[in-house]
Amino acid sequence: MSRKNTETLQEGLDAFFRRDRESWLALSDPAFESVPSLDWPEMEPIRGAEAAWDFYIETDEPWERTPYELVDLRDAGAERVVGQMRREMRGKASGATATYSYWVVATFRSGRVLRIEWFSERRDALEAVGLSE
Amino acid sequence: MSRENVEIVRATFEAFNRGGIEAALSYFDPEVEWLGPPEWLEEHLYKGHDGMRRIAGVWGENFDEYRLDLEKLIEVGDELLVLVYQRGRIKGSGDMIEQPIGYEWYVRDGRTVRVQVHFSWEAALEAVGLSEQDAHLES
Secondary structure (H helix, E strand, C coil): CCHHHHHHHHHHHHHHHHCCHHHHHHCEEEEEEEECCCCCCCCCCEECHHHHHHHHHHHHCCECCCCCEEEEEEECCCCEEEEEEEEEEEECCCCCEEEEEEEEEEEEECCEEEEEEEECCHHHHHHHCCCCC | CCHHHHHHHHHHHHHHHHHHHHHHHHHEEEEEEEECCCCCCCCCEEEHHHHHHHHHHHHHCCEEEEEEEEEEEEEECCEEEEEEEEEEEECCCCCEEEEEEEEEEEEECCEEEEEEEECCHHHHHHHCCCCCCCCCCCC
């Protein structure tokens, strides 16, 4: 697994946590795509790094700011990494708590994140890159 | 529509599948209203946490194993349309069932306040004026 790629992914999460837009954009390919999980209300991919940043900020807004964990990373070949993103969340207004847990397939190009595909289930993320549990 | 509601609903199903109705109750308002589908032969309205326990008991007594797998969340005005598969093993027979169920789901201030159940995705979509095509679902 490319250590550089996994470091880039973690740096992106850290930049997002700091709300450091410039650093996050610098780690993302300008043609960045965010492909929604099938269960999300969003039907279409979000295209462009700036549009994706705005979407992530908007979706995160109702929650208190807590760090993301990137765990169970696996090399998926062809500049791809699959892993789990998780965090404990608490609603700013409601105080409601929830565990955020998604699986992502991250694709890289020239050291930047080109595409993030989101999955609610581990097996679906692995299947998307031809791996199995 | 707050994105918070999407994660609240996901967390509700995750908690239910992990620990049953008791694990999920914290996501429901104490005055929640759970409305059965028109064709439901039992009590139509289940109110509050005790009502949730009652409906979970009534429904769950038919199964040895039971879970609700979330397939799609659709924003419709100030509500969410929640499409799931209920999967379970029928008590005594060992037969597995898989049935699409739809919910009109209302969340206020981080708690679910009202759920209208439909015994098919088509009925749920129709209730909010959508088609399967609108929802990007495969037929």
